[in-house]
Amino acid sequence: MRKRMKLLLLFVFGFLISFAQETETLQQVQSFSLEEAIKYAVENSFSTQQTRLAVTKAEKKVNETIAIGLPQINAKTEYQNMLDLPVSLIPAEFFGGQPGEFAEVSFGTQHNASFGVTLSQLVFSGEYFIGLQATTIYKDISIKQHAKTEKDVRQNVSKSYYLVLISQKSLEIIDSTLKNMNVLVEETQKTFEKGFIDDLTLDQLKLTQKNIQKSKESIERMLTVSERLLKFQLGIDFDKQITLTNKLDDFVETDYLNSLTISSFDINSNINYQIAELNVVVNQNLLKYQKSTFLPTISAFLSYSKNGQNNNFGDLFTSEWYPTTVAGLQMNIPIFSSGARRARVQQAKIDVESAEVIEKQTIQGLNTEVLQKQNDLHAAINTFNFEVENMELSKKIYDKTLVKFKQGMASNTDLTQAQNQYLGTQSNYFTALMEMLNKKAELENLLSK
Numbered sequence: 344m345r346k347r348m349k350l351l352l353l354f355v356f357g358f359l360i361s362f363a364q365e366t367e368t369l370q371q372v373q374s375f376s377l378e379e380a381i382k383y384a385v386e387n388s389f390s391t392q393q394t395r396l397a398v399t400k401a402e403k404k405v406n407e408t409i410a411i412g413l414p415q416i417n418a419k420t421e422y423q424n425m426l427d428l429p430v431s432l433i434p435a436e437f438f439g440g441q442p443g444e445f446a447e448v449s450f451g452t453q454h455n456a457s458f459g460v461t462l463s464q465l466v467f468s469g470e471y472f473i474g475l476q477a478t479t480i481y482k483d484i485s486i487k488q489h490a491k492t493e494k495d496v497r498q499n500v501s502k503s504y505y506l507v508l509i510s511q512k513s514l515e516i517i518d519s520t521l522k523n524m525n526v527l528v529e530e531t532q533k534t535f536e537k538g539f540i541d542d543l544t545l546d547q548l549k550l551t552q553k554n555i556q557k558s559k560e561s562i563e564r565m566l567t568v569s570e571r572l573l574k575f576q577l578g579i580d581f582d583k584q585i586t587l588t589n590k591l592d593d594f595v596e597t598d599y600l601n602s603l604t605i606s607s608f609d610i611n612s613n614i615n616y617q618i619a620e621l622n623v624v625v626n627q628n629l630l631k632y633q634k635s636t637f638l639p640t641i642s643a644f645l646s647y648s649k650n651g652q653n654n655n656f657g658d659l660f661t662s663e664w665y666p667t668t669v670a671g672l673q674m675n676i677p678i679f680s681s682g683a684r685r686a687r688v689q690q691a692k693i694d695v696e697s698a699e700v701i702e703k704q705t706i707q708g709l710n711t712e713v714l715q716k717q718n719d720l721h722a723a724i725n726t727f728n729f730e731v732e733n734m735e736l737s738k739k740i741y742d743k744t745l746v747k748f749k750q751g752m753a754s755n756t757d758l759t760q761a762q763n764q765y766l767g768t769q770s771n772y773f774t775a776l777m778e779m780l781n782k783k784a785e786l787e788n789l790l791s792k
Contacts, residue, residue, distance in 0.1 A: 372584040377504050377594075380577060380587075384500045385493050387578035394489035401482035408478040412465050419648075420458040424656075425451060452652040454659045459648025459667075466643050466672070469635030477628050484621055491614045494788055496576065501784040503573040505777065508591050510566035513773050517559045520766070524552045527745075544755040551759055558766070594780055597724075603786050604721045608713045610706060612791040619698075619705040626698040630691040636684050639676045645669070709789070716786045723779040730775040734768040741765040 375383065385391055428449040435444035465471060528548050535545045571581055579585065610616050646669045653659040677684070744761035747753035786792075 372586060373579070374586045374588050375504075375577075376588045377501060380504055380573070381497050381500050384496050384577045388496050388576055389578060390492050391489070391496055392578070394485070394492040398482070398485045398489050401478075401485040405475075405478045405482055408475050412468075412471050412475070415463045416460065417463075418458070418460050421456065423455045425453045425455065428453065453654045454656045455650070455652050456659055457648055457650040459646060461644060461646040463642055463644040466641040467638075468640045468642075469638035470632060470640070473628065473632040473635045477625070477632060480621065480625050480628055484618070484625065487614060487618050487621060491618065494614055494791075498784045498788040500573070500576050501787075502781055503569060503576055504587065504589070505591075505594065505780040505784070506569040507566070507573055507587060508589065509773050509777055509780075510562060510569050511587075512591055513769070514559065514562045514566055516769060517555065517562055517766075521552070521555045521559055524548070524555055524762075528552050530749075547755045547759060551762060555766070591776070594783070595727075595776070600720065600724055600779070600783060603783065603790070603792070604717045604724070606717075606790055606792075608710065608790060610709055613709055613789065614791075616702075616705055616709060619702045623695070623698040623702050626691070626695045630688070630695055633684070633688045633691045636687070637677060639674050641672065641674045643670075643672050713786070713789050716782065716789055720779070720782040720786050723775065723782045727772075727775040727779045730768065730772040734765075734772045737761075737765040737768040 428451055430447050430449050432445040433448050434440075434442075435446045436442045438446055440446060528545075531540065531545050531548050534540050535542065570585070574581055574583070574585065577585075646667075648667045649664040650667065651659055651662060651664045653662045741761040741764070744753050744758050748755070748758040
């Protein structure tokens with residue numbers, strides 16, 4: 344009885360461990376639709392993390408610049424031990440001596456200490472106010488760069504997602520083809536053993552079988568690489584498992600794809616144009632900054648300090664301390680720089696003109712690129728439709744040839760030719776599908792879809 348109880352407990356314990364391990368494995372698998380993958384990548388990809396940190400850094404830079412124009416308080420303390428008091432020469436006749444002679448006199452005390460506090464406030468500085476605007480624009484640029492990175496991440500994740508789905512579908516088809524070929528080889532082997540066919544036919548089928556197996560292994564490697572690429576773009580560890588919930592048919596929507604080829608382009612919504620436009624503003628602001636260097640700078644200050652002096656260090660901090668309070672204004676006026684400031688202004692003007700040229704170039708370039716991408720997508724759709732028909736036709740030919748081969752009405756060469764033709768059209772189909780989906784992702788990125 345005890346032995347049975349021990350066996351039962353071991354069985355239950357083993358079952359619980361197995362169940363826990365299976366549950367843990369299931370918890371490690373993450374499922375993603377395309378939109379979920381994009382959302383996850385925007386939050387966790389390495390590139391978006393970097394640009395997000397750049398935005399935070401820009402915000403801190405703005406705070407730093409603002410602080411320059413706010414009141415500044417500094418404290419200072421100092422102690423001096425005059426090991427040798429400085430000696431001054433004074434005409435001796437001041438003390439009743441002979442004219443032309445000098446008396447050596449030492450002034451001061453051996454131990455001197457002071458502490459003070461200074462409050463300063465920038466009253467006017469053209470450079471400061473323009474610089475403050477520049478840091479704000481710098482933050483805006485960081486935000487735009489982050490938005491551009493997010494759009495690039497969306498495009499790259501979409502392409503990788505499509506590639507994984509295509510690799511999975513391709514593997515599914517090649518695996519089905521290989522299974523059918525394995526069955527055919529087994530049946531042919533039996534026919535050969537009965538003496539109804541020669542060994543050449545069997546060997547030819549085995550060669551085709553090996554070629555299909557090799558193609559399957561190649562696709563498996565491609566699937567592994569594409570999954571790792573997607574994980575990298577998502578910011579997920581390679582050892583974690585992911586599953587994709589979308590199917591290829593979800594993205595092959597004829598009406599939507601065709602609508603992209605005729606969609607209007609709002610250039611103001613394009614992030615590349617927004618960055619080029621902001622670059623003009625940046626250079627205009629830099630021009631203002633160079634011009635502001637001709638203006639004076641005014642600051643106010645209030646200083647309070649106390650000084651203690653004594654020949655005995657022990658009495659230094661208990662003796663009388665003498666206060667000093669100073670308030671004032673300070674103005675720095677640039678007068679002459681040998682033409683350096685004017686040269687910098689002229690350079691800044693050239694930078695503004697250059698930025699405006701780049702903006703115009705960006706406008707024309709984007710309009711041209713959109714038109715090109717729309718034409719590319721239109722051509723890719725036509726090619727895809729063509730390859731779909733070819734694959735369906737080659738599949739029909741292969742199926743009929745296979746039936747004839749089994750009936751002895753088609754040769755081994757006919758079967759091999761039909762099968763190679765079918766596998767070739769499959770490859771062309773997936774290539775055309777990948778090209779079409781990639782063009783779709785690129786055009787969506789341009790159109791801000």
